[in-house]
Amino acid sequence: MITRAAVVPHPPLLVPELVAGATAETEPVRAATLAAAGKLPGPWVAVAVGDSGPATIVPPLSGTFLGYGVDVVVSLGGDLRPDxxxxxxxxxxxxxxxxxxxxxxxxxxxxPDMPPSECVSFGQQLASEDAGLLILGDGSTRHGLRSPGSNDERSGPFDSHVHDLLAAADVDGLLDLDPELARELGAQGRAAWQVLAGVPGPWRCASAEFFAPFGVGYHVAVWERP
Incomplete structure (x- = not known):
């Protein structure tokens, strides 16, 4: 069964080669993300939101961050040509x-539009996995004037609330998150967080942090069985 889960963001700024000149500013979220993921037992099952979902991606696989500015090649295993x-x-x-x-x-x-009820069902299906659960998803993209989207004053309270829910391992609260509000704020991690909430507990939070460099909210948390 799944005994530990890590919630992490997935912005390109985690990769130092992609943020030349801003590595110091992005180091806190990078260090927290690596620390959280590093606490997961293997193998990992990862859940993330994607426009091509639902989809299951399995190794071997190689890719590149060239589309984000630098040809940094990464792999899920195997020696394949980067896609x-x-x-x-x-x-x-x-x-x-x-x-x-x-x-x-x-x-x-x-x-990204997966209803909460379907997120719960999917989380329940994952519960019997003998794996560490990696949950990837970003918070609102509308924190202040530096944000990719226009500033939205609801972003601060929204991500503060998400942080509190993750810190309390509050599955009911996560399932109460409004999908439409999350969509308006650009918080595409909502569905992935609600999949985590669907994995039967009990859970406790071992650590929870929040960052918002460049106007985007990033949540990092580790949940484990008491």
Whole structure:
């Protein structure tokens, strides 16, 4: 059964080569993400939101961050030619795998509009896995004037609430998150967080942190069985 889960973001800024000149500013979220992922037992089952979901991606696979500015090649195993079409959450999973010396059994991409009830059902299906659960998803993209989207004053309270829910391992609260509000705020991690909430507990939070460099919210948390 799944005994530990890590919630992490998946922005390109985690990869130092992609943020030349801003490595110091992005180091806190990078260090927290690597630390959280590094606490997972192997093999990993990863869940992320993707426009191509639902889809299951399994090794071997190689990809590149060339589409984000630098040809940094990452792999889920095998010696295949890098595929430039690999979705960002899969690339970040592969990058984390390499830095944590872990094995990834598969990555599940779920659609961004997945209803909470379906997230719960999917989480219940994952419960019997003998794996560490990696949950990838970003918070709101609308924190202040530096954000990729226009500023939205609801972003601060939204991500503060998500942080509190993750810190309390509050599955009911996570399942109460409004999909429409999350969509308006650009918080595409909502569906992945609700998949985690669907994995039967009990859970307790071992650590929870929040970052918002460049106007985007990033949640990092580790849940484990009491």
């Amino acid at each position: 430039p079409r690999i979705p960002l959450p899969v690339l970040i999973t592969a990058w984390l795998r390499e830095h944590c010396a872990a094995e990834v059994s598969r990555i599940e991409l779920v659609p």
